[in-house]
Amino acid sequence: MIKVLLVDDHPMVRLGVASFLNIQDDIEVIAEADNGLIGYQKALALKPDVILMDLVMEVMDGIEATQKILAEWAEAKILIVTSFIDDEKVVPAIKAGAAGYLLKSSSADEIAYAIRKVDAGERVVEQSVNDVMIKSIVKKQEHQLHEDLTARENEVLQLIAKGYSNQEIADELFISLKTVKTHVSNILSKLMVEDRTQVAIYAFKHGMVE
Numbered sequence: 001m002i003k004v005l006l007v008d009d010h011p012m013v014r015l016g017v018a019s020f021l022n023i024q025d026d027i028e029v030i031a032e033a034d035n036g037l038i039g040y041q042k043a044l045a046l047k048p049d050v051i052l053m054d055l056v057m058e059v060m061d062g063i064e065a066t067q068k069i070l071a072e073w074a075e076a077k078i079l080i081v082t083s084f085i086d087d088e089k090v091v092p093a094i095k096a097g098a099a100g101y102l103l104k105s106s107s108a109d110e111i112a113y114a115i116r117k118v119d120a121g122e123r124v125v126e127q128s129v130n131d132v133m134i135k136s137i138v139k140k141q142e143h144q145l146h147e148d149l150t151a152r153e154n155e156v157l158q159l160i161a162k163g164y165s166n167q168e169i170a171d172e173l174f175i176s177l178k179t180v181k182t183h184v185s186n187i188l189s190k191l192m193v194e195d196r197t198q199v200a201i202y203a204f205k206h207g208m209v210e
Contacts, residue, residue, distance in 0.1 A: 002119045003030045005048040007039030007065065008081075009057040013104070017052065017081075020108040027115060036065030043069045043076060050115050055082040055093060066096040077118045081111060100124035146206060148190045154208070156183040160196050161203040 004021060006029050008014050018029040031046055033039035036053075037060040043051055051069070055062035062080060069076050079100040080093050093101060099118045102111060114124040149157065152173075159169045170180045188194065191202050203209050 002027045002050060002115060003046075003048045004028065004115060005031050005033065005039065005043055005046060005051045007033045007036065007042075007051060007057075007062070008054040009034050010054075013054075017108070017111065021112060021115070024112055027112060036060030036062055040065045040068045044073055047073070049077065049119050051076060051078045052081050052111075052115070053078050053098070055080060055084055063092050063096050066093065066098055070097040077121075079114055079118045079124065081106070094125075145191050146202070146208065149187065153183050153187050153190070156180065157187055157199060157203055158209055160184070160187070161200040161209045163200075 004027060006014055006018055006021075008017070011034070014032050014034075018032065021027045021029050030048055031042050033042050035057045039051070039053065039062075040060065043065075053062045053066060057065075060068075062082070066078050066080075069078065077099045078097070079102065080098045081102045081104060083104045084090075090101060100114055100123055102114055102124070106114075117124045146154075146157075155173060156169055159172060164172065166177055166180045166184065169175075170177045173180075184196070184199075187199055191199060193199055193202060
């Protein structure tokens with residue numbers, strides 16, 4: 001029997017989820033909590049197999065509760081079930097150590113299925129949530145790429161974006177053609193692009209052209 005702790009601040013949600021789970025042959029809701037603090041306390045006291053955790057709650061939210069539980073009980077298996085799908089909620093929850101992330105729009109059968117998967121040691125992340133995570137990672141990587149450029153490389157990048165040739169860049173910045181070529185090569189490498197056109201596209205996409 002998979003013992004579940006249900007942490008959610010909406011009584012009707014707890015009632016509905018608990019009622020469905022308790023009619024499953026292999027799942028039992030052994031306790032409920034209406035905020036993260038109580039959830040944290042009950043998790044450590046009862047050591048359930050799986051914890052269903054809402055995110056936005058009074059007293060202590062689900063992310064903090066997840067962090068505190070895992071800090072004291074590393075083997076805890078926490079499945080986030082929430083209405084929120086923005087990256088400000090998804091990424092911190094996954095980083096906190098949650099084993100899964102579902103939306104409350106998921107069907108009861110999907111939640112039960114996820115509980116079984118998490119109990120078995122697998123991760124369960126809804127596809128729409130996974131898409132948010134990927135976009136967040138890509139956004140962060142792209143942001144970091146141009147942060148690695150030196151001040152001079154930024155100047156060269158802006159001139160490339162404006163259509164300047166290597167010789168025109170050399171004349172504009174009063175540096176040698178060889179130095180310009182070195183800067184261009186470094187820019188291509190740091191931005192992970194293949195040619196000057198892609199450099200220009202990157203610069204305009206990120207608002208780097210003055």
